[in-house]
Amino acid sequence: MSIKTFKSIGIGVAYSPNLKANLFEAARLAVFFKAKLFLIHVGEASEDKKNMLRVILKSFEKDNLDYEVVFKKGDPVNVILSTSEEKKIDLLILGALQRERFVKYYIGSIARKITRQAKCSVLLLIKPSVNRVACQHIVVNGLKDPKTAQTIKRAFYVGHKLKSQKITIVEEINKEELAVKVEDDKSLRRATIMKERIKLRENLRIKEIIEHIPKQYTENIVVKSQPIFGKKGYSIGHYAQISRADLLIMNAPTKMTFWDRLFPHDIEHILTELPTDVLILQ
Structure with a gap:
């Protein structure tokens, strides 16, 4: 691609x-x-x-x-x-x-x-x-979506052109994936194991995407993978803010409906309160 x-x-x-x-x-x-x-x-x-x-x-x-x-x-x-x-x-x-x-x-x-x-x-x-403020740290969404592979690849292209030092790929994972109700030590252990398995699965998916990016865009950039359990859009925006990212890169939403305007989610959370400069890729 x-x-x-x-x-x-x-x-x-x-x-x-x-x-x-x-x-x-x-x-x-x-x-x-x-x-x-x-x-x-x-x-x-x-x-x-x-x-x-x-x-x-x-x-x-x-x-x-x-x-x-x-x-x-x-x-x-x-x-x-x-x-x-x-x-x-x-x-x-x-x-x-x-x-x-x-x-x-x-x-x-x-x-x-x-x-x-x-x-x-x-x-x-x-x-x-x-006066130019260097774009040193880029955060990019790594959620499971048909557009994500291209978004991550283009994030590395942007990072290469802007001479960024670090790219963090944030995989937002819905809490519903943890179908374990924590009530005691046994269920807590089960939830912890499940969480680690999901993180491993997500990291492997991201690793495979990065392997298909031309070396010229990935060299000299520190790459970090960060799985986060939470609400899509809000979690990555919060992470970009606390990690003091210079740029947040997101997929463009597939479709905006009337309900998206009433009940903000994903990209709408980002648009409500911008954590940093935001690039929305089509």
């Missing part, structure tokens, strides 16, 4: 205090992945706007940054989604918001709608920076 790479990156451009930091993050990623960068502005074109973007991105001329500015009027969600499809964007970058007085980040309504509807991968940034 070949690894899908990022050839085009898109970012919505709003003339806000975070503009320079957002553009620097997007431009750096475009350079790292050797991708074309599309700057999408919802509104009318003007020479002043173009010139402002040119000035901000001037320092990336030496890196041969290839970028294009797209101006389009309309609803922000529709404009960003339609431009992403028209330009065949592989990775869309969106900013998150910080709650007042709390160091917790969440997605605004526009970014949430885009994240749910985007047909490409989405990167949610919680603290964009003009």
